[in-house]
Amino acid sequence: MFKIGNFVLYLFQKGVEAEKRAISFLSKLRNELQTDKPVTPLEDELPDATLWNEYLDYQRNLSNGNGEPSWFQSPWLYIECYMYRRIHAALAQNPPIDNFDVFKEGKAQNFFESQGAIIALCTYFQELLKNIKDLDEKQLQEEFFKLLQVSLWGNKCDLSFSAGEDSSQKSSPLQCLEDMVPFILVNDMEKLWSLLINAKNRKTDKCKVRVDIILDNAGFELVSDFVLADFLLSSKLADEVHFHGKSIPWYVSDTTKNDFNWTIKQLQAANHMWMSRCGINWEGNLKKGVWVYHDHMFWTLPHDFSSMAEVAPDLYADLQKSNLLLFKGDLNYRKLTGDRKWEHTVPFHQALNKFHPAPLCSLRTLKSDTQVGLKPGQGEEIQASEPEWMISGKYGVVQFDAAL
Numbered sequence: 001m002f003k004i005g006n007f008v009l010y011l012f013q014k015g016v017e018a019e020k021r022a023i024s025f026l027s028k029l030r031n032e033l034q035t036d037k038p039v040t041p042l043e044d045e046l047p048d049a050t051l052w053n054e055y056l057d058y059q060r061n062l063s064n065g066n067g068e069p070s071w072f073q074s075p076w077l078y079i080e081c082y083m084y085r086r087i088h089a090a091l092a093q094n095p096p097i098d099n100f101d102v103f104k105e106g107k108a109q110n111f112f113e114s115q116g117a118i119i120a121l122c123t124y125f126q127e128l129l130k131n132i133k134d135l136d137e138k139q140l141q142e143e144f145f146k147l148l149q150v151s152l153w154g155n156k157c158d159l160s161f162s163a164g165e166d167s168s169q170k171s172s173p174l175q176c177l178e179d180m181v182p183f184i185l186v187n188d189m190e191k192l193w194s195l196l197i198n199a200k201n202r203k204t205d206k207c208k209v210r211v212d213i214i215l216d217n218a219g220f221e222l223v224s225d226f227v228l229a230d231f232l233l234s235s236k237l238a239d240e241v242h243f244h245g246k247s248i249p250w251y252v253s254d255t256t257k258n259d260f261n262w263t264i265k266q267l268q269a270a271n272h273m274w275m276s277r278c279g280i281n282w283e284g285n286l287k288k289g290v291w292v293y294h295d296h297m298f299w300t301l302p303h304d305f306s307s308m309a310e311v312a313p314d315l316y317a318d319l320q321k322s323n324l325l326l327f328k329g330d331l332n333y334r335k336l337t338g339d340r341k342w343e344h345t346v347p348f349h350q351a352l353n354k355f356h357p358a359p360l361c362s363l364r365t366l367k368s369d370t371q372v373g374l375k376p377g378q379g380e381e382i383q384a385s386e387p388e389w390m391i392s393g394k395y396g397v398v399q400f401d402a403a404l
């Protein structure tokens with residue numbers, strides 16, 4: 001008994017020491033950020049450190065003698081990613097808190113506060129499953145559009161955008177879909193439908209239809225992605241869904257493997273029949289191998305996706321096996337388009353800058369100032385009445401690129 005007590009005390013002290021080290025690392029980081037210090041190379045030995053340091057060299061070369069890359073001067077996308085990577089380093093090198101996710105609590109809270117919306121969505125979906133086999137093509141298409149829009153607007157619920165404040169889904173996610181259609185600035189849902197229905201109708205036993213979802217936020221958005229993924233399988237529009245999450249805590253609310261599994265477990269254990277049914281089915285999908293979870297360090301590097309083929313050829317080759325890639329969220333859109341200040345009318349295909357592993361679609365609410373593929377005058381017209389249109393999260397896109 002005495003020995004166990006000593007051991008617990010020892011662990012407690014180790015924990016306190018590790019916390020102190022992490023806090024001092026984070027204070028140093030805050031000071032560097034607030035005083036616009038030069039970006040420093042990573043000093044940890046995590047597997048991606050070399051790639052980050054090479055990227056810093058690349059930024060140094062870009063600045064072409066005009067001073068060192070620094071917190072206020074360097075591209076926003078790079079610096080924001082770098083900040084999350086430094087936060088990770090504060091914990092990751094610090095056992096016993098090396099696996100601690102500083103954003104876990106916020107993500108769990110978002111999930112619990114969205115409970116009403118999750119119940120509404122799971123209930124709707126389980127009712128739909130009861131007669132999905134009897135739906136004709138037109139009806140299936142309608143349901144697909146609905147669930148796609150729920151997943152699109154689910155992207156409003158992220159925590160980096162709301163600076164960690166409450167951003168849960170409060171209202172029923174299915175109710176006001178029609179009213180929100182005018183806020184979808186690029187609406188390629190029909191193109192997605194054609195791709196999926198053609199693939200289904202052409203399908204042979206040998207060739208499976210695979211859809212990949214490059215996930216964004218945990219909480220309500222993740223549940224909306226699960227429902228969409230389940231619909232794709234249950235309607236036989238797809239045979240396999242592959243999910244891509246983040247391998248380290250990222251942009252506050254992004255989904256890690258822990259969040260992915262935690263969410264399914266929470267649903268299963270919920271005191272609500274349809275929520276729990278969803279959780280049970282989804283764990284079954286993972287066990288059967290018709291749902292597959294992946295993570296890859298590339299998703300948490302600062303590079304935009306046009307460098308994927310060179311920096312992460314294995315990931316690029318894997319994505320090439322897909323029939324359709326669904327990229328969720330704002331950060332993925334910034335990385336798809338290189339986060340450049342494109343003219344709004346530049347075609348999406350051009351902004352992708354040769355990133356075309358497979359047909360792809362972005363489901364994104366606008367939270368940052370990059371938007372391509374609009375009609376002439378469309379952006380200017382909204383700008384005139386709503387100067388915040390690109391950062392308010394009120395507008396969205398379902399933007400498709402057919403690849404090659």
Ligand SMILES: O=P(O)(O)OC[C@H]1O[C@](O)(CO)[C@@H](O)[C@@H]1O
Nearest residue numbers: 158160161329330331332367368
């Ligand atoms: O979760 P999402 O949709 O990728 O949004 C994250 C966005 O929020 C911010 O972190 C802050 O606005 C952006 O940098 C980022 O693009």
Ligand SMILES: [Mn+2]
Nearest residue numbers: 158216217251
């Ligand atoms: Mn996010």
